[in-house]
Amino acid sequence: MLLACSGVLAAPTSVSAVSADGGSRITQVKVYPGSATVERTARVPAGARSLTIRCLSPQLDVQSLQVQADAHVRIGESSVKVQDRDLDKECATPLDDQVRDAEDRVASAKAETDSLELATSYLRTVATVPPSEPHSGPGTPGSASINGTTDTLRRSSQDLLLKLHQSKRRQEAAELALKELTEERNRIAGPKARTSTVTITLASDREGELRLSYQLRGPGWSPSYRAALDSTSGVVKFERLALVAQNTGEDWRNVQLALSTGQPTRSTAGRLPGPWTINVAPAEQFTTEIRAMPAPAPVAASKVTLMSMGDRGAETTPAMPNFDVQVSDDAYATEFTVPQRITVPSGGQRITLSLGSLDARAQLVSRTSPGVEPAAYLIAQLSALPGVWPAAPVALYRDGAYVGQGRLDNNSDELSRTGLSFGRDERVVVTAEPQQQNSGSAGFTGANVERKVQHAYRVESRHQRPIALQVLDAAPVSQNEQIDVVSQYDPLPADKAWNRRPGLILWSETLAPGSSLRFTAAHTLRYPKDARLQESK
Structure with missing residues (x-):
């Protein structure tokens, strides 16, 4: 109300x-993440x-x-x-x-x-x-007051x-x-x-x-997305959504609504560094402590909701609405203007508003990390999307079926390298062979240890057409000059530092229908006998 x-x-x-x-x-109402500007008119x-x-x-x-x-x-x-x-x-x-x-x-x-x-x-x-029984008090009936039968x-x-x-x-x-x-x-x-x-x-x-x-203070909006993949054409349809909510005590009924990425609730000025001084500790202290300046506190994410379409109280039949949201970009913020009038009731209800859609062509690959999980997943690798797409959750659909939730980050190379995962590829069978490992002495005096580790994986395609296959595996990376690592691969990997992470091996192959490939990685580690290794995976 x-x-x-x-x-x-x-x-x-x-x-x-x-x-x-x-x-x-x-x-008019302009909603920011965590706040809103309301405009009223009066005669x-x-x-x-x-x-x-x-x-x-x-x-x-x-x-x-x-x-x-x-x-x-x-x-x-x-x-x-x-x-x-x-x-x-x-x-x-x-x-x-x-x-x-x-x-x-x-x-x-x-x-x-x-x-x-x-x-x-x-x-x-x-x-x-x-x-x-005699009367025991006012109103207590006696035999004379019962003037009827048990049926009455x-x-x-x-x-x-x-x-x-x-x-x-x-x-x-x-x-x-x-x-x-x-x-x-x-x-x-x-x-x-x-x-x-x-x-x-x-x-x-x-x-x-x-x-x-x-x-x-309090109202806000947050972005979210839907991504629908057509695996036949390789096209992903992205839909931009906004969740708007408010609990201010006054309804926004039949208003002109705009959503802005600006944040007026944030600090208007950044923190400045203080002086960095170094001095000699007093005689009783034997260590010098250098204190790093504290990092700025992270800004809490604002929660957001949406609105209903039109004025529910209208008695006349409205014209066909226009749902094409106008997007305006300036140097510092992006603003989405909703063409139709919107009602956002107070109370915190989450309402979803569509901010437009975009079709993007993707390269589909089946990706597996057999050393971690013997399963393959369908990945859509895309170029950066045009326009403003703040990082936000994305609902994923594959050939019309909902497969789960992911996260869309258009401001990095996540789309082109990591891509969006659209669920398991059940027609790719992944098998991890048992790990082979042995160790012994090395060097003229036997002062070193030589340790050999081999990983082997087999991937079979049951698709009816060729597929692009990516196999990921971890290789040991030495962080000490006393440890020497030599690695051999078959076939040769396409990238030994996938996603800019040294030691993350990527095989990229085309797998024909009904065929299979075997991937092996053999690592030899040499280090002094008295050295105690620390390994993390």
């Missing part, structure tokens, strides 16, 4: 001033001397408040007051009235249930007190118990309805909602328009 409401109040002056009731509405009546806009979000940043108006409307000072929403009756929402009505229905149902339970208790007393008692108790059961059901339904309304009201405005009130001093001889903009 829209919490934004406003009124026009007359400020006390020495001359007569116009007092009228007006309304403000949100017309200024002729002769008005002040304008009060009530029921704004309590998260309003006073320092960001800006007031603009038509040329003939003169603006004076402005003030902001934050108070509990209950103190301003004009900020009541339809949900408040519905909650009060629901509370009345619960009270009525509970009163009926209690009265029927009292009657039932009285009836039980009548049935259990012997007729000959049965009919009376049956009718009473049935009414009691139905009354309890009505009470349960009323309490459930009250709980749902209360949770919805708390979701929108919180259990202890507060509101901001902005009062603007002005002077206007004729009717005009006033625009109020302010910054809100």
Whole structure:
């Protein structure tokens, strides 16, 4: 429900001033990661001397408040007051009235249930007190008050118990309805909602328009993507998505929405280095300590949500909407402008908005790391995508089937080298042969150890067409001059430092349908006998 409401109040002056009731509405919202700029418009009546806009979000940043108006409307000072929403009756929402009505229905149902339970208790007393027993108190029936038969008692108790059961059901339904309304009201405005009130001093001889903009902390948006691979054509369709959410206490209903990659909540100036001094430690200290400057604290990622399409309250049939998002890039930020008007209710619901799509042709390879896992995966290697694609999660689809989640990083060489993985390639069979290893003495005096390790893998293709195959394996890398490493491969690898990582071996081959290839890597390590090796994989 829209919490934004406003009124026009007359400020006390020495001359007569116009007092009228007006309304403000949100017309534009620009959402950043972690904040949003909201713009409201309000009509200024002729002769008005002040304008009060009530029921704004309590998260309003006073320092960001800006007031603009038509040329003939003169603006004076402005003030902001934050108070509990209950103190301003004009900020009541339809949900408040519905909650009060629901509370009345619960009270009525509970009163009926209690009265029927009292009657039932009285009836039980009548049935259990012997007729000959004297009165023990007011209202206690004796033999003279039982003027009927057991059949009359049965009919009376049956009718009473049935009414009691139905009354309890009505009470349960009323309490459930009250709980749902209360949770919805708390979701929108919180259990202890507060509101901001902005009062603007002005002077206007004729009717005009006033625009109020302010910054809100908390709302935000975050990117996400969908990538759908057509394995036959090798084309990947990327769809840019945005998740927008806000819990400010005021609904953004039927507004013009823009999403910006700028972050005004971040620091406006970077940290500067301090002096680096070196001195001799006092005589009692024998070590010199050089302290590195602390690294800047990482900026927390902001959480984001989206919006519903159009104004749900519209009674007329709207024209066919245009969903082509306009993208504008400047030197420091990218802005996405949504062409249709959007409704983003307060309460934190995550709404997904499409920001456009792009088709990219990929090179498909089956990649396996048999030393780690005897399985192959289908990889799409692509060139960098044009435009702005911030690093974000991506939902992966292969030939129309969902295969899982990945991460898209268009700002590095991840797409061209590592690529996007679209699940296992079940038609490639990978076998890792047992590792062969032996060691012995080496050198004229036998002061060295010679250790030989061999890895062997076999990859078979059951595809009906040739496939590009990549096999990855780790080779030992010496980090000490006392350790000598000699490696031999069959066939020769295409890269001995794949993805700029020394010791990561890449075989790249074309595998014919129904054929198989064997890959071997033999490593010889020589090091002194008294050396203790430290290995990490």
